[in-house]
Structures are given as C-alpha cells and as structure tokens.
Amino acid sequence: MPFIPHTQQDTEEMLSTIGVANIENLFDEIPDTLRHANIEAIPSGITEMELTRLMKERAKRDGGMTCFIGAGAYEHHIPAAVWEIASRGEFLTAYTPYQAEASQGTLQLLYEYQTMMASLMGLDVSNASLYDGASALAEAVLMAVRANKFSKSQRVLMPRTVHPFYREVVATIVGQQNIELIEVPFDLASGCTSMEALKKISGDITALIIPQPNFFGVLEDVDALTDWAHAQKALVIAVVNPLAMSLLKAPGHWGSNGADIACGEGQPLGVPLASGGPYYGFLCCKQDIVRQLPGRIVGRTVDQEGKEGFVLTLQAREQHIRRAKATSNICTNQGLLVTASTIYMSLLGPEGLRLSAIACHQNTCLFREKLKKVEGVKKIFSGAFFHEIVLQFSQPVDNVLEELAKFNIQGGYAISQFYSELENCLLVCVTETKTEFDMDEYVAKLQIVLRHLNSTEKKAALNCEEGN
Template sequence: MPFVPHTKTDERVMLDAIGVGSIEALFDEIPAELRNGQLVETPTGLSEMSMLRVMSERANQDVIGLSFLGAGAYEHHIPSAVWDLASRGEFLTAYTPYQAEASQGTLQLIYEFQTMMCRLTAMDVSNASVYDGATAMAEAILMAVRANKKSKSKRLLCAGNIHPHYLEACRSIVSNQNIEFEVIPYRDDTGTLDLEYLDTRLSEDFAAMVIAYPNFFGGLEEVDHLTDWAHENSMLVVGVVNPMALGILGPPGEWGEQGADIVVGEAQPFGIPIASGGPYLGYMCCKKTIVRQMPGRIIGRTIDLDGREGFALTLQAREQHIRRAKATSNICTNQGLLVTAATIYLSLLGDNGIHAVASRCHTNMMLLLDKLTQIPGVRLRFDGPVFHEAVVQLPTSAKTILQKVAAENILGGYDLVEVDEGLSDCMLCCVTETKNDEDLSVLTSALAKAIGGHSADL
C-alpha cells in the first residue's frame, strides 16, 4: 500500500469515530451499480527499485550521441546549482502562493523572475509565466485583440516563418473565438518576412502583427521597420522572442520608435532540460498601459501590517477564480517550478554570463556553417544574419541524409520538409555553447560521408 500510512488499528479507530463498520460504507451515497472501479489493464504495483529499473531501461533506449536539433528546444549547459535548488521540497512541493504569508519564498522569487524578464526584454511588466512558448503566443494574440481599442478587427498578421507548431497550437486555441490569421510570406532568398507584401495589406484593419525573433529559420527580421509599420497602421506588435538571443540582440522593448507591445516566448533555454518538450516555460511581458489585459498570475511588491516589505498575488480580479466567464483567460497554473529554475539560472549567469553564452552559441553556429559549406553541394539556404540556427541546403533530400547520420547516433538537424515542401532538401541546424570544435567536425565528417555515399549511389 504505497504512501497510505494507515495500520489496521488506525483504520478501526477512524471508522469507529465516524460510526460506520467499513470503508465501503463511506461510499453508500453512490448508486451501487456505479461502484465498479475495478482496474483491468493496470499492472500490479512495483517497489521503487523495480520501477526505477523499468524506467532506466526505457530511458536508456532513447540515449543519443550528438544532437544538432533545435527548432524550439535548445540544449544549453545547466549549472548544477539550478536543479539542486529548484528540487528542494520547499519549492518542488509547494502550491500556488494563495496564502502569501506562508509563500514568501515563491512569491519573492517570481517577483525577481518578473524583474529579470522585464530587464531582458526592456518591457514594463511580466507575468508569472504561462505553459509554454506556443500557448504564450496564443494568449498574446487573445490579449492583443482585447487590448487594441483602436481596431475592431479580430484578424491578425502573423509571420509565416514562425515555428509551425506555434501557429498550429494558436489556431487550435483561438479559432473558436473567430480570430483569423493572415500569414505574411517569407522571402525565398533571405527567409525573412516579405516587406513588400505588407504594403498590399495597407487598407485592411488588423488588431496585431506577430513577429518571430529570431524566426524559425534562425534569421533576424528587420524588427524596427516591422514595428513602426505596424504601429503606423494601428496594430499592436507581438514579438515571439527567444530570450537567450537577447544576450546579444537588442531587446523588443526598443524595436522601432515605440517598441513591441507584447513580448512572449519560450524560456526553456534558461536552465530547463529539453526533456521531450516539457514542462517548459512560456514567458509573457507587456507595456504597462495594457497590463490589465494580461492573463495569468502576477506578483506585486507591497508591505505588511507592520510596514515590512512583502510580496503578494495582485490583479487577481482579472482571473478565472473571481471573474469566471469574463476572465482574461481560463489559465490558472503558471509553470512555477520552471520559473524557479530560470530565475536561479539567470542569477548565476548575470549580464556577463548571458552575453557569453549567447555569443558563444552564435560563434559556434558560424564555425559550423564554415565547415559544412566546405562539403561539395552543401550551402547556406538563406542570406542574412542568424543567431544560433540556420537552414543548410543539401544536395539531396534531407530525410535520406539525416537518416544516414542518425545511424551513426547523430541528430544532424530538423527536416524542413515538415514545414515547407519546397525545403525538402534543407535541414535546420542548431549549435549552442555546449558544442566544441570536435563535435562540429564529427557532424561535418558524418554529413560528408552521408552525402558522398549518396553521390556514389548515383
């Protein structure tokens, strides 16, 4: 009976106190024909040792050697202190800080997280996080439609080079509210948004423009121009931004004349393992003027009865447990544990550290591209600057090549046929600070061999 501490004596004493003869009698209000919870498919229980053995065997099946996959989930060094601290029971097994006096640890930590995200993005306010980058984008879209009082429209302009899974998730989440997306195409030569296309949509009313930075292909958009254009046309600007890139790239709060209005994204790069895609950390920042349209929990600094500094949930009247059908969102969780990890991570790195990590990611990417483009038939698919990911064009289908290098226990990149059939000979490669020169050479040799082998097949 794992985790149920009752002895036979306990049980008898407790039943006597209640005044019933058996535990079964406690279920007597449930119609008898429903009392049939018999499990059939579930196996019998295991000791922790046996369970860990099963799980270890499973985990070992999935071990890979070297990975250059990014596409929204990024491998970075995670300082040992991050999860040592985040796994303390006081963080791990606490719940939502509704009892502020008994939750000052979590509350202060979230306030520090909000501060860090505001400073990185140069935005005024941050919430305590939402589920992941994709849902953060969906919430940002709903928020933009609510917040843009100048526009009556429920249509948006959305970058066509945003993570395709993000776009798909957003469609699932907002479509029942009759919100529509117009997708801005990307240029075939740069992979960045087609600015000329925008002028063809001048006469229409859109609530917001959604920009990815870096875009899905790793490239850097002309964010100043896009932001000013959107503002001139009464749209709000939503930036979907990899926050790690902000170690070297200009913050969205400074895009164009007025800066982005809402900035969201995936903060997984901040100390969170790639771990099959979750739990991750969707962050969400905005300008102060629209903070009341922001969903999710927000922590404020205040004072207690004695005038001492303290922290509490604030702006709760917008949330579902009070506002019910009129809430800004149905969300009630934030990714508290991951906020804890990210806050510790950013504290350890500081300005110098995040600059160092981001610059090393970028430099490693450039080194890899130098190496890969030495292979005959391999070229960089798009022109223009990138952060730590880029699209590499191969002489044949990416699928074939990636399978061949996978046979050598290397994940070479993401097959872009999943995104655009026209990119079936392209893969999206990512390099972070975790790779050294030897790793880059291993991938280069494996690819050269796979491509060479392919040529020989011809």
C-alpha cells in the first residue's frame, strides 16, 4: 500500500477502539446509492523504478532543444543552490504560515522577498505572490478599480503591446465585474504604444496599463505614458520583466510621480521554463493603497519578550476573514517559487542581476547583426529593445519553425495569429544562456531551411503548372 504505514494489527486495533467491524462501516452515513464509484479505468499502481523509466522516456521526447522562444517565459541560468535549498523538506512540505511561531523560516524569507521585489520595482510594498504574471495583471486591474477614488467609470486602458495571453486572462477574470477594457493601438514603425491614439481617448479613465518591455521586446516611453495617465487622474499599472528592472528604470520612478502599481511574471528570477508553471506573479504598490493589495502580506513584529519575528498581516483584507467582502478570493499562492526567487536574487545580487540583463541585451543585439545576412528575413520595429525582437519573413513562419525543430532549434514564437497587421512575424528571444555558436547555428540552419522551403515552393508551383 503506497505510503500507508498501517500493519494489519494496527488496523484491527484501531477499528476496535472506534468500535466498528471493518473500514467499510466507517462510510455507513453515506447513502448506499452513492457508494458505487467505479474507477476500474485507472491503471494499477507502479513502483518508483517503473515510474522513473516511464518519465525519463517522456522527458526525453521533449528535451534537447536549443530554445530561442521568449514571449513571457525565459530561459536563464539557475544556480544549483537555488533549488537545492528550495527543495528542502522544511520549505517544500510546509503550508501557508498560519502558525507563525512554527513558520519563521518561510515568513522571514517572504519579508526579505517583499523587500527585494519592492526595491527592484522602486515601490514601497510588495505582497507575498500571486499565481502568475497574467493573473497578477488581472488582480492589479481589480486593485486599481478599488483604489482609484477619483474615477467611477471602471474603464481601463489596455495597450495591444501587452502579451496577448495576458490580455485574454485579464478579460476572463475582470470581465465578470463590469470593468471595461479599452484597447490602445501601437505604432507600426516603432512597435510602441501610440501616444497619438492615447490622446484621442476622452472621458474618465480608471487606469492605464504600461508594459516594459512590451510583448514585442520594445521599450515603451514609460515616462510620457505615466505622466499622461496621471494627468487624467488615472492610476498607472506597470507590467514588467523583473530581471530587466535591474537595468531599466523601475516603475516607481516613471514620469514625475511613478507608477502606482507594478506587477508581472517572477519566472525570470530563478524559475525553470518547465512547461509554463508553476511560476509566480508579483504585485507591488505605493504605501497609500496597501490596503487594496490582494494576497498574503508578511509584516515584521515582536514576540512577548520583544524579540523580532514575522507574521501574516493585514489579514482583514483576506477571504478567510472577510469572506464575500475580501479584496480577492486567493488563498494558496506560489510560496515555493518565491522561495527559489529569493535565493536566486540573493545569489546574484544587484550586480549579478544587472550583468545577466546586459548579457541578454548584448546577445540579442549580436543576433540581430548576424540575421542581417539572411535573405527573406528583416527585423521590424525601430524602438529600443531589451532581449526580444520581431522578425518578418517573406513566407509563413509555421513551416520555418517546424523545419528548424528538425535541427533541434526552437526558432521563436509565431505572433501573426494575434496581429493580422503583422504578417509572417516571429518573436525571437536571446538570453544570456546562448553562445555565439548557438546563434551561428541558428543562422546557418535558418538559411538551409529557407533555401529548402523556397525550392519546394518553386517545385510545387512548377508541378502545378505542369499539371495544368
């Protein structure tokens, strides 16, 4: 019996203490008509050794690729110590620190995390995490609606340069609550949110979302956008890559007064790609709206003897106290990922983090140079970029990606499905994990693939003509 320690004798003694003849009798309050579950379709149990063989085979099928995909999930080097320590049973198998005195490890770590993340964002406070970047943006929108006392319209401006999946998630989550999401177009030349289009939007506005870098990897003019939004009495929600913030201006310093809320995906800070999760969402804000911040928050306090200690605080915002009136329904968050991230940030420090960000950017610049010699491919968007660029091909990119995959290269992410005006476009990311050799390989194989596709296309056209 996997993981059940009872001996036959234990079971008999326990049943006798309870005063029933067998285990089935313990279910006698359940109506008979309900007690006929059939789970025969589930396979029989296997051993850890058998499971290992099965999972190794499956992992092997998906592995061995050189990854140039970004689009919200980024491959970075993760120091060995990060997951060695995060996987310690004391972190891995504890739960939400309801008993503060027996959870000081997790609580102090979360306080340290809040300090690091708030500082990275240039803001006053941080919560202890949300599910992921997209759902954190949805919570940020709900928070802004609660916090903006000047605005009654519940109209939130959502640039099209925000990750398409983030926009979908926000629509799913806030769409249930009569919040209007207004799309803001982008400038086709620069790839930035269009300031002109923004200025045409009139009436009461609750919040403006500003991505940095945006989905195309392009840097938005965050100062101008922030000042414009504040002039409309709208709150500013920054959705940013936290690693990039070691190099780029932090949301709290945007424009004259800084963004009010910053959120995003914590994955670049020590969390592996791992099929998209578990990652974690971060959410920071200015001090004056801290009571509208959803999720767990840790505070420093003292014990009976005046000794420093840490507890969950401001719990009056939360569902287990406020129930229907809570700021959010969130309960379980992503504590383990925050544990990994805190260790990651400690190991890299301010300088290490900045160097990683610079390396990503330099590699992307180098890759852009190398692509210049490839015919049929051009970089679009003139705006400054961080570590992703958009490439336009002279033919559909789906075929290109499939052909590149045969050389074990994941060439990027096809984005035309989300932007009809961006035909045959590919979003490519180069992080610090890529060497010049990797980039040369990509370019060489891309040239082969494009030649091959062009010749088969010509052949197909020829066959077609012959057929006629």
